[in-house]
Amino acid sequence: MADRPVSSEKDNWLLTVNNLSCGYGEVPVVKDVSFSLGQGDIGCLLGPSGCGKSTILRALAGFLPISTGEIRLESATISLPGRTMTPEKRRIGMVFQDYALFPHLTIADNIGFGLRHQSKADRIQKVAGLLELVHLQDLANQYPHELSGGQQQRVALARALAPEPTLILLDEPFSNLDTDLRRRLSLDVRDILKTLGISAILVTHDQQEAFAMCDQVAVLKDGQVQQWDVPYNLYHEPTNRFVAGFVGQGGFIPGTALGPDTIESELGVIRGNRTYNWSSGTLVDILIRPDDIVHDPESNLRPKVIEKTFAGTSTLYRFKLSEETEFEALFRSHLDFYLGEHVPIRVEAEHLIAFARSH
Ligand code: ADP
Ligand code: MG
Numbered sequence: 001m002a003d004r005p006v007s008s009e010k011d012n013w014l015l016t017v018n019n020l021s022c023g024y025g026e027v028p029v030v031k032d033v034s035f036s037l038g039q040g041d042i043g044c045l046l047g048p049s050g051c052g053k054s055t056i057l058r059a060l061a062g063f064l065p066i067s068t069g070e071i072r073l074e075s076a077t078i079s080l081p082g083r084t085m086t087p088e089k090r091r092i093g094m095v096f097q098d099y100a101l102f103p104h105l106t107i108a109d110n111i112g113f114g115l116r117h118q119s120k121a122d123r124i125q126k127v128a129g130l131l132e133l134v135h136l137q138d139l140a141n142q143y144p145h146e147l148s149g150g151q152q153q154r155v156a157l158a159r160a161l162a163p164e165p166t167l168i169l170l171d172e173p174f175s176n177l178d179t180d181l182r183r184r185l186s187l188d189v190r191d192i193l194k195t196l197g198i199s200a201i202l203v204t205h206d207q208q209e210a211f212a213m214c215d216q217v218a219v220l221k222d223g224q225v226q227q228w229d230v231p232y233n234l235y236h237e238p239t240n241r242f243v244a245g246f247v248g249q250g251g252f253i254p255g256t257a258l259g260p261d262t263i264e265s266e267l268g269v270i271r272g273n274r275t276y277n278w279s280s281g282t283l284v285d286i287l288i289r290p291d292d293i294v295h296d297p298e299s300n301l302r303p304k305v306i307e308k309t310f311a312g313t314s315t316l317y318r319f320k321l322s323e324e325t326e327f328e329a330l331f332r333s334h335l336d337f338y339l340g341e342h343v344p345i346r347v348e349a350e351h352l353i354a355f356a357r358s359h
Pocket of ligand 1: 024029047048049050051052053054055056
């Protein structure tokens with residue numbers, strides 16, 4: 001999955017968003033956003049709070065008119081400026097952060113809510129199947145307040161799946177849950193969607209969740225897509241400084257280009273597996289991720305430990321080599337160094353990421 005290329009030539013996209021802009025009143029929020037999602041794929045909108053993720057979902061769901069561009073679902077154009085197909089006609093299901101279940105309805109009735117127009121027999125059979133799918137068979141006659149947050153979110157998912165939508169939109173669905181449950185439920189939901197072959201778009205500000213659950217991820221900033229790519233590429237081939245900083249851990253150290261794939265820095269000469277079209281002598285900022293630094297007793301590079309965060313199997317160190325050169329390193333926790341200690345290290349960064357300095 002990680003290495004699957006994002007095809008730009010596919011013409012049977014399930015969802016295509018072209019040059020979408022929208023906002024509230026005169027205020028533009030989403031600016032010129034484009035991406036496409038294949039049938040059965042799970043896409044993600046990832047970005048800091050306020051960058052416009054939920055606004056894009058509202059436009060996809062048909063709750064918000066668009067001011068430029070178009071949204072296509074299967075073969076239909078569902079949004080154009082001045083023409084918005086109503087939400088009910090779109091066959092799009094939604095799951096929200098706060099579950100939004102009907103408190104006075106049982107779990108079974110919540111799930112069957114969108115099936116009111118089907119025969120009772122069909123409805124009962126369908127609801128039973130969905131209860132099983134989300135592992136809540138035993139709770140059919142309970143009420144939402146009797147369930148845990150994780151269980152309520154499963155109900156919300158089953159309810160959204162019931163009318164057999166073409167696409168499911170999930171807006172920060174796990175944000176109210178604690179870390180462990182969040183991780184487990186996100187993998188469960190991925191399994192369920194993949195089993196059914198249903199396409200989905202997940203909105204989150206949590207990159208772990210985005211990476212664990214999604215096939216492709218759009219990194220957003222200020223209402224604009226910075227990069228739409230598979231998680232592996234976002235991490236190893238970020239297209240700009242924002243993506244590099246937002247995705248994964250890491251920071252920048254200064255350097256000078258020696259050649260298309262080689263940079264000199266205080267951490268020595270670093271050579272990576274990609275080439276840049278800068279000229280020699282260009283001042284650059286080099287992305288150093290905590291796993292790019294290895295402990296090497298033979299090394300003459302001995303930065304000082306200035307911060308240390310124990311995390312069980314590993315420890316995250318912050319090192320300082322000079323005023324300009326600080327970076328982090330993740331070591332197995334039996335490599336135990338004290339604050340102020342000078343530790344021999346070297347860089348092992350096959351995926352060299354650097355950006356020409358703009359100032
Ligand atoms: P995100 O989901 O990424 O956190 P939103 O899409 O909710 O961000 O919001 C993007 C921007 O639009 C924010 O600046 C927010 O204040 C503004 N916004 C959101 N909803 C409304 C609204 N109903 N009316 C006016 N402005 C809004
Ligand atoms: Mg939001």
